[in-house]
Amino acid sequence: MKIIRAKDYADMSRKAANIISAQVIMKPNCVLGLATGGTPVGAYAQLVDWYNKGDIDFSEVTTVNLDEYRGLPKEHPESYWSFMHRNLFDKVNIDPAKINLPDGTNPDAEDACAKYNQIIHAVGGIDLQLLGIGHDGHIGFNEPGEAFELETHCVDLTPETIEANKRFFDGNVDLVPKQAYTMGIKTIMQARKVLMVANGAGKAEIIKKAFFGPVTPEVPASILQMHPDFTLVGDEEALSLI
Numbered sequence: 001m002k003i004i005r006a007k008d009y010a011d012m013s014r015k016a017a018n019i020i021s022a023q024v025i026m027k028p029n030c031v032l033g034l035a036t037g038g039t040p041v042g043a044y045a046q047l048v049d050w051y052n053k054g055d056i057d058f059s060e061v062t063t064v065n066l067d068e069y070r071g072l073p074k075e076h077p078e079s080y081w082s083f084m085h086r087n088l089f090d091k092v093n094i095d096p097a098k099i100n101l102p103d104g105t106n107p108d109a110e111d112a113c114a115k116y117n118q119i120i121h122a123v124g125g126i127d128l129q130l131l132g133i134g135h136d137g138h139i140g141f142n143e144p145g146e147a148f149e150l151e152t153h154c155v156d157l158t159p160e161t162i163e164a165n166k167r168f169f170d171g172n173v174d175l176v177p178k179q180a181y182t183m184g185i186k187t188i189m190q191a192r193k194v195l196m197v198a199n200g201a202g203k204a205e206i207i208k209k210a211f212f213g214p215v216t217p218e219v220p221a222s223i224l225q226m227h228p229d230f231t232l233v234g235d236e237e238a239l240s241l242i
C-alpha cells in the first residue's frame with residue numbers, strides 16, 4: 001500500500017490525474033475502471049484540461065464503471081451514465097463504443113450483472129481501478145458485511161448511503177434509488193492497480209479504520225490492504241489521523 005499526501009483537494013485531484021494519465025500514456029489501449037461521487041470530479045476535470053492541451057489521448061481507452069443505480073434511466077441527470085458523460089466522456093476523445101457501465105435499465109438483475117461480468121472479462125480485466133470511499137468504508141456499492149468474493153451483483157443501498165446521496169436528489173430520500181448494480185470486491189481486487197482518492201476531515205476516521213485496522217467485511221475497503229498495487233491519494237484532512 002502506497003499513501004500519497006496531498007495538500008488539499010486540488011492537489012489530490014492533480015496527483016490522482018497524474019497516475020491515471022501515466023497509465024494511459026504507458027498503455028494507450030488500457031482499461032480504466034472509473035468511479036462516480038464527489039471526490040473524483042476534480043481528477044476528471046484535470047484530465048479534461050490535459051486533454052485540451054494535447055497531453056493525453058483517450059481514443060484507445062476502454063472504461064468500465066464501478067456501479068449504476070438500478071431502475072434509473074440513463075438520461076436521468078443523476079444516473080452514473082449521465083455523471084460520467086458530464087464530467088469526462090463528453091469532454092474527451094473517448095470512443096463511445098468503449099464506454100461500459102452496468103445497465104441499470106435492465107430490470108433482470110441476474111442478467112444485467114452476468115452481462116457486466118462478461119464485459120469485464122472480455123476486455124481483459126481492469127488495468128487501473130479508481131475508487132472513492134464511503135463513510136462506512138464502502139467501495140463501489142459494496143456495503144459493510146458483503147462477501148469479499150463477489151463479482152458484479154445487485155445490492156440494497158444502506159440507509160446511510162441513501163442519506164448521503166440524497167443531496168443529488170433534491171434532498172429527498174424518496175427519490176434516491178434503493179438498489180444498484182455494482183462490481184463486487186472480487187472484481188475490484190482483480191484490477192491490476194487500484195487508486196483511491198479521499199478528501200476532507202469527514203473521511204479521516206474511515207481511512208484510519210480501513211487501512212490501519214483489521215481486514216474485515218465490516219469495512220469493505222480494508223481488503224485493499226491485501227492488494228499488491230494499491231495507492232491512496234488523500235488530502236491532509238483525510239489523512240490527518242494516520
Ligand code: PGA
Nearest residue numbers: 037038039040132133134
Ligand atoms: P464521495 O463518495 O466521493 O461523494 O464522498 C464516495 C463513495 O461513496 O464511494
